[in-house]
Amino acid sequence: MPGPDPERIHSMFSQIARRYDRANTVLSAGIHHRWRRSAVKLSGAKPGDRILDCATGTGDLAIAFKRIVGPQGEVAGIDFVEDMIVFARQKSRDVRFEVGDVTALPFESNTFDVASISFGIRNVGDPRKGIAEMTRVVKPGGRVIVLEFGRPRQRAFAAAYDLYRTRMLPAIGGLITGQKRAYEYLDQSSVAFPHGDAFASLMRESALFASVEFRPLTFGIAYLYRGVKK
Numbered sequence: 383m384p385g386p387d388p389e390r391i392h393s394m395f396s397q398i399a400r401r402y403d404r405a406n407t408v409l410s411a412g413i414h415h416r417w418r419r420s421a422v423k424l425s426g427a428k429p430g431d432r433i434l435d436c437a438t439g440t441g442d443l444a445i446a447f448k449r450i451v452g453p454q455g456e457v458a459g460i461d462f463v464e465d466m467i468v469f470a471r472q473k474s475r476d477v478r479f480e481v482g483d484v485t486a487l488p489f490e491s492n493t494f495d496v497a498s499i500s501f502g503i504r505n506v507g508d509p510r511k512g513i514a515e516m517t518r519v520v521k522p523g524g525r526v527i528v529l530e531f532g533r534p535r536q537r538a539f540a541a542a543y544d545l546y547r548t549r550m551l552p553a554i555g556g557l558i559t560g561q562k563r564a565y566e567y568l569d570q571s572s573v574a575f576p577h578g579d580a581f582a583s584l585m586r587e588s589a590l591f592a593s594v595e596f597r598p599l600t601f602g603i604a605y606l607y608r609g610v611k612k
C-alpha cells in the first residue's frame with residue numbers, strides 16, 4: 383500500500399502548523415481530546431513507563447501520556463516537520479520533542495513500553511515501515527497504539543458525516559488555516575486509507591504482534607488499534 387508523497391506532506395504540515403491546534407478543536411468540536419484519552423487508556427501506560435509518540439504534531443497525545451507516566455516516566459515526541467515540533471515544545475517542557483522520521487526512528491530497539499501515532503499513519507509515505515519501526519523500538523509485550531480516522535457504519539449518521547467532511551470541513555479548515563487544499567487532502571486521505579479490519583490486517587500481516595485488536599470511536603469516525611509486540 384503506497385502512502386502519500388512525503389515531500390508534499392512535509393510542506394503541507396509546515397504551512398498549517400501555526401493554526402493546527404485551533405483547526406483541530408473547531409473541526410472536531412473538542413472530541414479529539416476524548417479520543418486521545420481513549421488511546422492512552424487502551425495503551426495500558428502506567429507511572430514510570432517510557433513512551434514514544436510518533437508524528438506527534440503539536441504534541442497533544444504525548445502530553446496526555448506524560449500526565450499518566452508522571453515524573454518518573456519519560457515521554458518523547460517526534461515529527462518530521464520542525465514547525466510542528468516548535469509549537470509542541472511551547473506547550474510542554476516535560477516531554478522531549480525532537481525532529482525525526484517514523485520510518486527511521488533514532489532510538490534503540492526494545493526500549494519503550496508504548497509507541498503511539500495519532501492521525502499520522504495515513505500521512506506516512508510507507509505506513510508498513512512506520513509500523514515496523516514503532517514495533518522495533520517497543521519492548522516485547524510493549525504496545526503499538528494507532529489512532530486514525532475511519533468511516534461511520536450507521537447509514538443515516540454516515541450520510542450526515544459525509545456532508546460534513548466533504549463540504550464543511552475543507553471550508554472551515556481553509557478559513558482557519560488559509561490552506562483549504564490541506565483539508566481537502568485530509569478528507570480524501572481519510573476515505574482512501576484502510577480502517578477497521580483492513581488496517582488491523584495490515585498490522586497482523588507484519589507478523590510482529592502477538593495480538594492486534596481495534597475498536598471504533600464515535601460511531602466509527604475514528605478507530606483505535608492496539609498491537610502487542612511478540
Ligand SMILES: C[S@@+](CC[C@H](N)C(=O)[O-])C[C@H]1O[C@@H](n2cnc3c(N)ncnc32)[C@H](O)[C@@H]1O
Pocket residue numbers: 388391392395436437438439440441442443460461462463466482483484485499500501502505506507
Ligand atoms: C494530522 S497530523 C497529526 C499530529 C498529531 N499526532 C495529532 O494527533 O494531532 C500528521 C502529522 O504526521 C507528521 N508526519 C507525516 N509523515 C511523517 C513521518 N514520516 N515521520 C514523522 N512525522 C510524520 C506530519 O508532519 C504531521 O505533523
